[in-house]
Every structure is written in C-alpha cells, then in structure tokens.
Amino acid sequence: xxxxxxxxxxxxxxxxxxxxxxxxxxxxxxxxxxxxxxxxxxxxxxxxxxxxxxxxxxxxxxxxxxxxxxxxxxxxxxxxxxxxxxxxxxxxxxxxxxxxxxxxxxxxxxxx
Amino acid sequence: xxxxxxxxxxxxxxxxxxxxxxxxxxxxxxxxxxxxxxxxxxxxxxxxxxxxxxxxxxxxxxxxxxxxxxxxxxxxxxxxxxxxxxxxxxxxxxxxxxxxxxxxxxxxxxxxxxxxx
Numbered sequence: 001x002x003x004x005x006x007x008x009x010x011x012x013x014x015x016x017x018x019x020x021x022x023x024x025x026x027x028x029x030x031x032x033x034x035x036x037x038x039x040x041x042x043x044x045x046x047x048x049x050x051x052x053x054x055x056x057x058x059x060x061x062x063x064x065x066x067x068x069x070x071x072x073x074x075x076x077x078x079x080x081x082x083x084x085x086x087x088x089x090x091x092x093x094x095x096x097x098x099x100x101x102x103x104x105x106x107x108x109x110x111x112x
Numbered sequence: 113x114x115x116x117x118x119x120x121x122x123x124x125x126x127x128x129x130x131x132x133x134x135x136x137x138x139x140x141x142x143x144x145x146x147x148x149x150x151x152x153x154x155x156x157x158x159x160x161x162x163x164x165x166x167x168x169x170x171x172x173x174x175x176x177x178x179x180x181x182x183x184x185x186x187x188x189x190x191x192x193x194x195x196x197x198x199x200x201x202x203x204x205x206x207x208x209x210x211x212x213x214x215x216x217x218x219x220x221x222x223x224x225x226x227x228x229x
Contacts, residue, residue: 034217041225043205044156046217087155089217097163098144098209100218104155 003027004090006103013110017078021106023088024070033064033071036087038105044087047073078110114140116208118221125196125228133191133224135206142208145189146218147181149202156205162189196228 006023013019025033036044048055050062050071061074075082088103115138125131135145144163148156160176162168162183170176180192189208193200203225207218 036217041203043220043223045220049217097161097169099161100146100158100207100209102148102156102158 003101004088004103006086006088006106008104008106010107010109013078013108015078015080015110015112017110018074018076019078019108020072020074021086021088021108022070022072023103023106024068025088025090025101026069027090027092028066028069030090030092032091034089034091035060035062035071035073036089036102038085038087040085044102047086075108078108080110080112083108083110114138114208114219116142116206116219116221118206118224120224121222122225123227125226127197127228128195130192130194131196131226133193133204133206133226135189135191135208135221137187137208137219140208140219141186142189143186144209145183146207146209147179147189147191148205148207150205151202159191193226196226198228201226201228 003026033050035047037047038044048057048062050064054063059076063072085105085107087105090101092099117136147159150156158171159174160168160170162181164183164186168181183189205223206221209218
C-alpha cells in the first residue's frame with residue numbers, strides 16, 4: 001500500500017458544481033495533513049491545513065478521519081480558476097526530523 | 113509570509129556537466145529543507161531531506177554521490193547535480209520548514225527546470 005494515495009482523476013466538473021477528493025494515508029501515527037494546489041509547471045502552494053475538527057476556508061472544506069485514515073477536500077461552487085492538481089500531503093515527525101509525503105495529486109478541470 | 117527563493121529558474125546544460133541549484137529562506141530560519149523532483153505529469157518525489165548542520169538523508173533510489181546536498185546555514189541549502197545526463201532533466205523544487213511550525217505547511221521555492229542536452 002502506498003503511503004499516501006489519491007485518485008488521479010481527472011475530475012471534470014461544470015462551473016458551480018461541488019466536488020470532493022479523498023486521500024488515504026497508511027501511517028496511523030502521521031501528525032499533520034495539508035492540501036496543496038499545483039498549477040501546471042508551477043510549484044505547489046498551500047491551500048489549507050487539515051485539522052482534526054475539520055476546517056473551512058470560504059468555498060473549501062477539509063476534513064480528517066483518523067479512524068479510517070483519510071482526509072478530504074470539498075470544493076463548493078467550483079470556479080474555472082479552481083482547475084489545478086490538488087496534492088494531499090502528510091507530515092510525520094520523529095526524533096525532531098520531519099518526513100513529508102505527497103500524494104500523486106488529483107487533477108480537477110472545471111468546465112464552463 | 114515565509115518566502116523561499118530558488119534559482120536558477122531554468123537551466124540548460126550539456127551532458128556531463130554539473131549544475132548547482134540554490135534555495136534560500138528569506139525571512140525565516142529553515143531548519144529542514146526538502147528537495148523534490150517532478151517529471152512531467154507525475155507527482156513530486158522526495159529526493160532527500162536535509163537538516164542544517166548534518167548530512168542529508170536520501171530516499172531510496174536517489175544516489176547521494178550524484179545529487180550533492182549542502183545545508184550549511186539556516187537560510188541556504190544547495191543541490192548539485194553532478195555529471196548530469198538527459199535522464200536527470202526534470203523540475204527540481206525545494207521546500208523549507210522551521211521545526212515546530214509544520215502546522216503551517218511548507219514553503220516552496222519556485223522550482224528549477226533542468227534540461228540536459
């Protein structure tokens with residue numbers, strides 16, 4: 001089993017739709033989780049951290065389910081500008097050293 | 113916010129030459145730097161993790177003698193691709209964190225597109 005798994009997509013959704021991505025992780029001791037957005041040929045940019053209680057930032061909602069070891073990202077009212085690859089990132093820290101693992105990314109294409 | 117400056121943005125070099133890529137944290141101390149590469153249409157793959165003042169930890173399959181990493185200060189880490197070959201052509205990105213601040217994610221450099229001809 002991969003350490004971090006995502007459905008690569010692509011997810012093609014119409015403008016205004018609601019779309020959700022899941023990401024599973026294998027290490028039950030993983031400590032922190034993030035969603036990043038990567039546009040074509042650019043570096044990833046932090047979209048949001050994922051907190052245990054779930055968190056929302058405008059049209060974006062992130063959830064963490066430790067029991068089932070997955071995180072999710074919900075995008076409401078999709079915009080054309082949301083088209084990108086969404087990367088799930090899991091952080092493990094042990095003995096003061098960090099390890100960051102990326103999922104393969106889920107490609108989202110919002111169509112007019 | 114935290115900024116990581118990475119350069120060069122792109123480089124074309126001849127096969128057999130070495131290329132150095134620099135990443136600098138501009139307004140924070142980066143105790144840990146990560147180096148990734150990304151081939152077209154693939155995800156970021158971690159190459160190595162470097163902690164300031166200690167040797168880098170390389171991921172399985174990454175040759176440490178080929179990809180030299182130096183993290184000599186809290187604001188600078190370098191990746192040198194030695195004796196580059198066309199198969200080393202890729203997008204190389206660094207990211208940085210300050211221990212204890214991982215809740216805020218990681219700051220990425222803008223990446224270096226390396227083409228070896």
